[in-house]
Amino acid sequence: MYALVALGYTLVYGIIELINFAHGEIVTFGAFVGLAVLAALAGTPLSAAATALPAAFLVSMAVTALLGVTLERFAYRPLRGADRLMALISALGASIFLMNAMMLAIGRDSKPFPAYLSEPVLQRGDLVVRQLDLFLIGLTILLCALLDLFVRRTRIGRAMRSVAQDQEAARMCGVSVNATVSITFVLGSAMGAAAGILNGLYYGVIRFDMGFLLGIKAFTAAVLGGIGNLRGAVVGGFVLGISESLIPAILAAPPFSVPEIFDYKDAVAFGILILVLMVKPSGILGEEVPEKA
Amino acid sequence: MGLLDVAGLTSGYGGPPVLHDIDLTVGESEWVTLLGANAAGKTTLLKTLIGVLPAASGAVRLNGREIQALPPEERLRLGLAIVPEGRRVFTRMTVQENLQMGAHLFGGGRAEDFDRVYSLFPRMAERRRQKAGTLSGGEQQMLALGRALMSRPRLILLDEPSMGLAPKLVAEVFALLRGILTEGVSILLVEQNAKMALKSSARAYVLRLGRMVLSGSSADLAENPEVRQAYLGG
Ligand SMILES: Nc1ncnc2c1ncn2[C@@H]1O[C@H](COP(=O)(O)OP(=O)(O)O)[C@@H](O)[C@H]1O
Numbered sequence: 001m002y003a004l005v006a007l008g009y010t011l012v013y014g015i016i017e018l019i020n021f022a023h024g025e026i027v028t029f030g031a032f033v034g035l036a037v038l039a040a041l042a043g044t045p046l047s048a049a050a051t052a053l054p055a056a057f058l059v060s061m062a063v064t065a066l067l068g069v070t071l072e073r074f075a076y077r078p079l080r081g082a083d084r085l086m087a088l089i090s091a092l093g094a095s096i097f098l099m100n101a102m103m104l105a106i107g108r109d110s111k112p113f114p115a116y117l118s119e120p121v122l123q124r125g126d127l128v129v130r131q132l133d134l135f136l137i138g139l140t141i142l143l144c145a146l147l148d149l150f151v152r153r154t155r156i157g158r159a160m161r162s163v164a165q166d167q168e169a170a171r172m173c174g175v176s177v178n179a180t181v182s183i184t185f186v187l188g189s190a191m192g193a194a195a196g197i198l199n200g201l202y203y204g205v206i207r208f209d210m211g212f213l214l215g216i217k218a219f220t221a222a223v224l225g226g227i228g229n230l231r232g233a234v235v236g237g238f239v240l241g242i243s244e245s246l247i248p249a250i251l252a253a254p255p256f257s258v259p260e261i262f263d264y265k266d267a268v269a270f271g272i273l274i275l276v277l278m279v280k281p282s283g284i285l286g287e288e289v290p291e292k293a
Numbered sequence: 294m295g296l297l298d299v300a301g302l303t304s305g306y307g308g309p310p311v312l313h314d315i316d317l318t319v320g321e322s323e324w325v326t327l328l329g330a331n332a333a334g335k336t337t338l339l340k341t342l343i344g345v346l347p348a349a350s351g352a353v354r355l356n357g358r359e360i361q362a363l364p365p366e367e368r369l370r371l372g373l374a375i376v377p378e379g380r381r382v383f384t385r386m387t388v389q390e391n392l393q394m395g396a397h398l399f400g401g402g403r404a405e406d407f408d409r410v411y412s413l414f415p416r417m418a419e420r421r422r423q424k425a426g427t428l429s430g431g432e433q434q435m436l437a438l439g440r441a442l443m444s445r446p447r448l449i450l451l452d453e454p455s456m457g458l459a460p461k462l463v464a465e466v467f468a469l470l471r472g473i474l475t476e477g478v479s480i481l482l483v484e485q486n487a488k489m490a491l492k493s494s495a496r497a498y499v500l501r502l503g504r505m506v507l508s509g510s511s512a513d514l515a516e517n518p519e520v521r522q523a524y525l526g527g
Pocket residue numbers: 306311329330331332333334335336337338
């Protein structure tokens with residue numbers, strides 16, 4: 001899940017060197033669109049998981065992609081070529097704007113997310129693996145693999161990489177930077193929407209500000225994997241997710257026996273972020289790229 | 294009327310113009326050389342012609358069609374291509390992918406165009422799966438040239454293709470350009486290596502501080518005392 005969100009950050013950063021702070025809100029938006037689709041289908045013959053979930057994912061990914069493109073068109077494109085700090089501030093502003101817009105539209109309370117695929121497929125003592133867990137991992141891997149194939153093997157993917165490497169040389173080959181950046185936002189936002197729905201399914205509730213923490217953590221995953229590096233984002237996402245569940249479990253057991261009232265799961269993510277920035281800012285899979293000439 | 298006609302072109306980077314009132318013509322199947330000291334504005338002119346820099350004023354016609362307001366992709370479709378200064382190959386892509394980028398607007402490359410480029414540059418064929426960043430400077434230059442040829446240009450703009458190359462490789466580049474010329478492609482070459490450039494081209498221009506100060510047949514310019522002193526080592 002972190003992996004999917006992290007891909008959104010890393011895609012955009014890789015192409016236009018912008019940290020899209022609003023990406024977390026894109027994820028929230030995707031979750032709510034998914035919820036709306038599921039709610040609309042509830043009670044109809046299409047409410048079974050096999051029909052409702054694909055519909056929710058497809059509609060949400062498409063609508064959220066549209067929001068991503070709109071965001072880029074109005075909040076980022078006018079500032080392209082301007083000082084990088086300006087675009088960053090615009091991204092922050094867009095994030096706050098979207099979060100508040102969603103609060104006004106949806107309200108401040110958590111909304112229950114319908115349960116799907118909750119039957120256990122494996123049960124051994126405390127360990128329960130639900131269908132949902134497999135679906136989550138499976139879909140994450142599938143989407144990451146599809147994106148990787150797209151970027152590596154298609155003509156448009158090649159254009160994206162060319163813009164990431166040398167924008168002017170890409171233009172000299174006839175690549176339209178605007179179109180390429182739009183496609184990048186489509187892909188990143190669609191991935192984010194999928195992550196938003198998975199998040200809702202997993203925790204059973206969603207809220208207007210859920211994207212904030214999720215966004216920061218996914219950003220950590222992207223940095224961990226080497227920002228701008230797609231495979232790195234996936235690796236970083238999985239490493240972060242696993243650390244978050246393992247480290248508190250280890251600390252709660254002897255010899256540490258930290259009492260459970262300390263909810264430091266989130267601290268793990270930020271600890272990792274700080275550690276990576278100090279030790280290897282280029283990330284696990286990041287190359288030591290010299291500053292662009 | 295030539296293939297490329299530039300009249301009264303003024304251009305720059307947003308501040309005061311770098312190029313003032315440039316006139317220039319390149320004919321069908323003609324090789325034209327552009328000389329000029331460092332910072333004269335040669336690269337600026339080529340970037341304006343390919344369209345990555347907007348012109349402030351003036352007219353640029355390609356084959357009689359006004360292209361000044363068109364984006365680079367339209368200009369490529371109409372038959373312009375560039376070998377940029379410093380090669381600018383995509384170092385993290387393979388040789389093959391770089392050639393595909395050259396044909397980006399044409400579906401990523403036609404088989405016969407790959408065959409043609411690989412037969413012109415056999416070393417590229419051997420290295421087609423290798424990252425362009427692992428190539429030597431000379432090989433990268435050949436790759437940049439191959440990339441430009443992938444779009445089947447009618448006029449190819451070259452920005453100091455011999456820069457940093459050993460003399461043997463420079464000779465190779467010039468031999469290749471002569472071959473391209475005989476296939477009917479026009480050439481606008483920016484070169485520090487004035488002697489070879491003037492020997493190979495039909496006509497030449499001299500740019501100084503953003504203005505065209507001399508033009509004529511390459512043979513005449515090679516005899517011009519000013520040119521001899523500035524670009525041919527006296
Ligand atoms: N990206 C740029 N931004 C602003 N000025 C530039 C830029 N590139 C070049 N210049 C200026 O334009 C002038 C011409 O440069 P250029 O066209 O690169 O010359 P040449 O290729 O003949 O050496 C120089 O004075 C240079 O400082």
